[in-house]
Amino acid sequence: MNLWMRWLNFRALRDLLLLVDKHPPGLRANEIETLATEEGVLLRRDGRPYAQSTHYHHRRTLVRLDLLEKQGRRFVLNYQNPEIGILTATTKLGEELQVPEKEAFANAVLRNKDCYDVFFRNFLQPQEAACDATSFVERARPVEVVIQSRGVERRGDHDSDREHYVGRNRWKQVAIRPVGTTKWSLLNGVDAIQAIHFGLRSWCVDQLGFLDIMYRPNGTYTAYPKHIVPRMTDRELAVEMFAALDFAGDWATIRIPDCALTTGIKQHVSVDQAKGVLMSWLTDHFGLVAGLPTRVGFITAGLPDSQHALALKSYLRSPSGAYLSHLRIHRMLSEHMQNGGPRS
Amino acid sequence: MTVANTQLSHLGLTRNPFPPATTGAEFVDDISLPPSWEKDLLMRFKNLAESQGSKALIIEGGYGAGKTFILNWIQAKVLPEHRVKSYFFENPGVAFYDLANRLMRQVGRYEVTKALWEMLYQPNNTEAAQQALFWPEFGQWLGTLRNRTLRDQAIQTLSQAMKDQGIATDDEILNKLSRLIVETGERPYFEYRDFVPRARKSLVAEREEPGYFQAIVTILRRIFDADGIAFLLDEFEDIALARRLSKNQAAAYTTTLRRLLDVAQREELWIILSTTPEGFARTSELDKSLVQRFVNRYIIPPLSAEEAYGIVAQRLKPARINGGEGILPFSEDALNGLRETSRSSPRRLIKIMWHTIGLALERKEDVPLSAALVEDAEADLYPGPAKT
Numbered sequence: 001m002n003l004w005m006r007w008l009n010f011r012a013l014r015d016l017l018l019l020v021d022k023h024p025p026g027l028r029a030n031e032i033e034t035l036a037t038e039e040g041v042l043l044r045r046d047g048r049p050y051a052q053s054t055h056y057h058h059r060r061t062l063v064r065l066d067l068l069e070k071q072g073r074r075f076v077l078n079y080q081n082p083e084i085g086i087l088t089a090t091t092k093l094g095e096e097l098q099v100p101e102k103e104a105f106a107n108a109v110l111r112n113k114d115c116y117d118v119f120f121r122n123f124l125q126p127q128e129a130a131c132d133a134t135s136f137v138e139r140a141r142p143v144e145v146v147i148q149s150r151g152v153e154r155r156g157d158h159d160s161d162r163e164h165y166v167g168r169n170r171w172k173q174v175a176i177r178p179v180g181t182t183k184w185s186l187l188n189g190v191d192a193i194q195a196i197h198f199g200l201r202s203w204c205v206d207q208l209g210f211l212d213i214m215y216r217p218n219g220t221y222t223a224y225p226k227h228i229v230p231r232m233t234d235r236e237l238a239v240e241m242f243a244a245l246d247f248a249g250d251w252a253t254i255r256i257p258d259c260a261l262t263t264g265i266k267q268h269v270s271v272d273q274a275k276g277v278l279m280s281w282l283t284d285h286f287g288l289v290a291g292l293p294t295r296v297g298f299i300t301a302g303l304p305d306s307q308h309a310l311a312l313k314s315y316l317r318s319p320s321g322a323y324l325s326h327l328r329i330h331r332m333l334s335e336h337m338q339n340g341g342p343r344s
Numbered sequence: 345m346t347v348a349n350t351q352l353s354h355l356g357l358t359r360n361p362f363p364p365a366t367t368g369a370e371f372v373d374d375i376s377l378p379p380s381w382e383k384d385l386l387m388r389f390k391n392l393a394e395s396q397g398s399k400a401l402i403i404e405g406g407y408g409a410g411k412t413f414i415l416n417w418i419q420a421k422v423l424p425e426h427r428v429k430s431y432f433f434e435n436p437g438v439a440f441y442d443l444a445n446r447l448m449r450q451v452g453r454y455e456v457t458k459a460l461w462e463m464l465y466q467p468n469n470t471e472a473a474q475q476a477l478f479w480p481e482f483g484q485w486l487g488t489l490r491n492r493t494l495r496d497q498a499i500q501t502l503s504q505a506m507k508d509q510g511i512a513t514d515d516e517i518l519n520k521l522s523r524l525i526v527e528t529g530e531r532p533y534f535e536y537r538d539f540v541p542r543a544r545k546s547l548v549a550e551r552e553e554p555g556y557f558q559a560i561v562t563i564l565r566r567i568f569d570a571d572g573i574a575f576l577l578d579e580f581e582d583i584a585l586a587r588r589l590s591k592n593q594a595a596a597y598t599t600t601l602r603r604l605l606d607v608a609q610r611e612e613l614w615i616i617l618s619t620t621p622e623g624f625a626r627t628s629e630l631d632k633s634l635v636q637r638f639v640n641r642y643i644i645p646p647l648s649a650e651e652a653y654g655i656v657a658q659r660l661k662p663a664r665i666n667g668g669e670g671i672l673p674f675s676e677d678a679l680n681g682l683r684e685t686s687r688s689s690p691r692r693l694i695k696i697m698w699h700t701i702g703l704a705l706e707r708k709e710d711v712p713l714s715a716a717l718v719e720d721a722e723a724d725l726y727p728g729p730a731k732t
Contacts, residue, residue, distance in 0.1 A: 218629055251646045251688070255625055286728035287683030292406035294622035301626060302594030325622035326406065328646060330684045 002114040003191040004064060005199030006057045010105055010207045011097050013058060014087055015041040017067060017077065021088045026074030032059060039093055065108040083108050097207070102228050106133035106208045109200075118192075119200045122176045122185055123225065133210045133228065142224035142265050145213075146175040146184075147197055179222060212270045214261045215310040217299060224265045230273060238277045240267060242329075242337050250331045253292075254278075256324060257314035271314070278327060279316055288333045291316065291324035299323060351705045353665060355673040355713070361663035362698035375417050376658065377410075378651040381644070385414070388640055389422050398608040398637060399572070403618040405644030408691025411618035414644065415576045418616060427571040428614055429564065434578045440553045440600045443575070444560065445539035451564065454532040457525040458482040459567035464505040486529035498526050511566075512559040516549045521559060523547060554603045561611045572612035575604070579618055598631040605637050646688035652679055655690060656697055674700075675712035681719040686726060696722045 019035050020027055027035070036042040037049045042058065044050060059075065062068040067087065069078040077084050083104035090098070097105075109115050110130040120130050123140035130136045149172045174192040175184040187196065201223070204211040209228045215221045232240070241263055245252040256278060263274040281289045299315060300308045316324040352359060376382065392399045405411045415432065423430045433446050448456065461482050480488065489495045502522035503515070512518050524547050538547040549556045561573050601617075608615050617638070619627070628635040647655065656671050656679065670676060674697075679687060686692045700721040704713050 216629070217626060249645065250648075250684075253621065253643075255621065287685055290685040290689065292621060294620060298623060298626050301597070302591045302630060304591075325620070325625070328406070328685070328688070330688075332684065 003118060003187070003189075003195035004060065005115065005118075005195040005203070006061075007194075007198045007202050008058055008061055009042070010102075010203065011094075012036070012042045013062060013067075013105070014090075014097060014101055015039070015093045016058060016062060017084070017087050018091070018093060020068065020075055020077055024076075026071060026076035028073050029055075029059060029075070032075060041093060064114065065105075065112055067108060081108070099229050102208045102210075103133050106136075106204070106210045106228065107131075109203060109208070110136055115200060118187060119176070119196060122178055123223075133208075137210060137225040137227055137268055140225040142179045142222055143176055144179055144220055144222055145196070145201075146220045147193060148173045148175065149193075209270075212264055214257065214264070214271050214314055215307070216257075216314075217301070217303060217311045219303065219307060221310075222261060222265075224261075224268075226264060226268045226270055230269055232267060232269060234273065234277055234280065237263070237267060237269060237273060238280070239337050241274065241277055242334060245329060247331055252329045252331075254327050254329065256316050256327060259327075260314070275316060281329065281333065282316070282324075282327065283319070285333055285336060288330040288336075290328045291318050291322075292326040292328065293318065293322040294325035296323055299325070351708075352701075355701065355704060355711055356665050357660075357663045357673065357701070358665055359663050360698060360701045361659040362694045362701065364695060364698045375413075375420050377414065377417055378647065378654055380651070381410075381414070382417075385418070385642060386422070388642060389418075389426070392614070392640060393426050397639075398605050399612075399614040400605055400608055400638050401614075401616045401640040401642065402624065402638045403616065403642050403644065404621055404624050405618070406620055406689075408689050409644045409646075410690045411644065412578055413690070414642075415578055415616065415618055419574075419576055423574050423614070428574045428612075429568045429570040429572070430574040430576055430614075432576045432578065439596050440557070440603050441539040441541065441548050443600065443604070444548060444557060445534065445536055447560065447575075448534050448539070453524075453528055453534050456563070456567065457528045460521075460563055461485070461502075461525055463563075463567055464502060464509065486526075489526060489529060495526050499523060502526065506559075509566075511562050512555060514549065514552055514555050517552055517556050517559055520547050520549050520556065521563075554606050557603065558607045558611050561607060561613050565612060572614055574614035574616060577615070577617045579620070579623070594630055598627065598634055601627070602631070602634050602637075605634070647690060647693065649679070649687060652682075652687045652693055655693060659694070659697070673704075673711040673713055674718070675714055678713060678715050678718050681715040682722055683726075686722055692726065695725055699725055 016032065016036060019032065019039065019041065023031075033052065033055045036055060036058075042050050042055060059068070063070065063075070066078055066081050067084060068075045070076075077088070086100050086104040089100075110120060110133060116130060120136070120140075122143045123136070124130060125139075128139065130140075149170055172188070172190055172193050174187045174196045176187075176196070177184045201211075201213065205213050205223070210225060211223050212226045213221045213223045241259070244263070244266075245254065256275070259278065260271045260274040263269065263277075264271045267274075282291055294315070296312065300311050303311055312323060316327075318324050349358075377385070388401060392401060403411050403414050419430045419432060431447055431450055433443065489498055499519060499522040502525055503518040506512060506518050506521060512521065527545075527547075534547075537545070540546055541548055541550040564570075564573050604613075604615050607613050621643075624635065624641075653671065656674070657669070660671055660674075661667075661669075664672065671678060678700075679693075682693075682696070686696060696718065700713060700718050703709070703717060703721050703724075707717075709717060
């Protein structure tokens with residue numbers, strides 16, 4: 001497996017393409033680095049320049065994604081790639097990524113064989129290839145991702161029969177499987193975590209927005225495809241979510257993390273959008289929707305401190321600051337759905 | 345008569361019958377549930393009594409849904425009918441022996457050891473009965489254990505007697521239980537360290553928690569001549585109230601539940617556990633197979649309008665000076681203006697009614713108290729957007 005994916009800034013990637021575009025004969029690696037630093041394309045938050053390795057990872061990713069190609073010692077744009085036109089349409093450096101640019105990058109990532117082999121293949125049926133972001137979102141299924149890490153004591157050496165303590169390493173593994181299946185795809189080592197968790201997850205979820213995830217309190221997370229631009233208004237989504245409620249008598253009780261995730265998967269919307277609808281029900285229809293608070297300690301039971309914030313993110317926070325795990329929804333809310341629904 | 349009482353008498357009440365804290369069933373004269381709840385729960389208990397497996401029931405509801413009230417009702421009304429001796433635990437702690445600690449403190453060391461001692465020395469024939477006439481009382485007997493040799497002899501004798509009566513078979517458990525009796529003379533009460541395995545002079549068997557607990561349950565059942573023992577565990581997940589649970593503590597929590605169920609399967613032990621929906625869901629995520637063993641799960645339904653009326657009437661009845669039915673001093677339609685979220689929650693409802701009476705006194709309202717006044721009280725306690 002080729003696990004070259006690392007954390008990257010896609011806005012910087014787009015700007016690097018623009019820099020190369022301004023120099024038709026192409027740029028050498030050190031010239032790209034100098035320009036990227038001088039133009040403020042790749043700088044740390046405090047304004048200091050990045051180390052060479054960061055420049056290298058960005059440059060190498062553009063090459064791997066077939067957006068740059070190397071001609072001798074110079075890097076030039078790969079005009080054979082249809083996404084190049086979109087990614088160099090803007091002329092201003094430092095602007096936030098626009099939706100077409102996100103889609104173009106998403107297409108490039110999805111078509112990359114290494115990315116497909118280690119990650120996207122789990123979202124698709126066997127032998128099914130991903131061609132672009134739109135079709136991926138329509139066809140892909142949700143997957144579970146588990147990051148496993150534990151201390152391992154190594155004993156013994158090759159030169160002697162006598163065993164002795166030689167150090168403490170951490171054993172790391174990423175396991176991925178489609179939701180509802182039993183067979184895990186396993187990727188071992190630190191590189192796997194860097195490539196999947198800090199690389200592809202960050203690219204697709206945080207920056208390009210064609211996946212969303214929900215952390216489960218057992219340390220796993222579910223990743224599923226969603227549209228980069230929401231195709232449903234909050235009002236339309238509210239109607240769909242209300243229709244999916246299971247009433248016992250006059251009331252339906254939902255578990256917020258489960259409802260938000262199920263809605264996200266079914267409607268290809270973000271967890272935050274689904275949670276936003278639930279929050280609007282709670283605040284706009286105070287008399288018909290009640291939140292059930294829960295103990296923070298119980299949500300985070302058994303989790304290391306580093307994962308507390310991730311686990312809590314799945315829950316709603318009431319205006320008073322309490323974490324809500326469930327909502328009780330009265331049937332009469334339907335009248336408000338028919339009358340236009342909650343605010344959009 | 346205080347000023348407040350004089351004012352309350354103006355409303356025809358001896359007191360404000362709605363406790364502001366609204367936790368549990370303290371000072372409630374009529375501890376009955378809405379009829380549909382009672383019917384459903386009684387059916388579940390009938391099935392539990394007849395079942396051969398674990399007698400375990402989960403009561404699930406949000407905060408203020410009535411979990412503690414239901415547990416109190418079970419303790420007062422249901423379990424005695426099945427000749428089951430019950431013990432109530434609040435926030436017992438994650439470790440298994442925390443439960444033993446709470447349990448034995450509830451029973452009292454002197455009382456349980458005296459009863460156990462009397463059971464073990466119960467003469468079973470005329471000759472033994474004659475001898476028993478000259479047998480000292482428990483206190484006197486403890487006084488005879490002056491030195492270590494005598495105490496060791498007593499421990500041996502008691503261990504054998506317990507073994508003969510089938511209380512336990514493991515030597516360590518028998519030894520610890522015998523010491524529990526013999527050392528009562530030195531210290532007639534329990535300390536927390538008594539239930540900490542490996543602690544000096546600990547009274548519990550290390551790594552034999554289920555067997556030890558089973559023996560305790562057997563002892564309690566026999567000394568109280570009960571058909572069963574019940575543990576009512578209120579908001580077990582509240583162990584997480586004040587602190588964050590580490591991985592080990594989370595594991596201890598599920599292990600404790602699992603061991604309780606194991607004991608319940610072998611001994612006549614009823615486990616009735618109340619928890620929030622999230623408590624149930626998280627326990628399920630921590631250990632799915634454990635939750636599957638709780639086959640009986642009662643989800644407290646929200647109150648209907650009639651049930652809410654019934655609860656208010658139930659509380660008012662014993663507090664009215666001139667008796668009567670209904671919800672006097674409130675008008676019959678007083679609850680109609682409440683939001684669904686308030687009317688369906690027992691705790692919210694009772695708090696609102698408590699505050700309404702306070703407002704009525706403050707504003708010197710006349711009987712009957714109107715729906716508008718109840719709505720004002722609701723808006724004071726639960727402010728929010730205008731009623732939908």
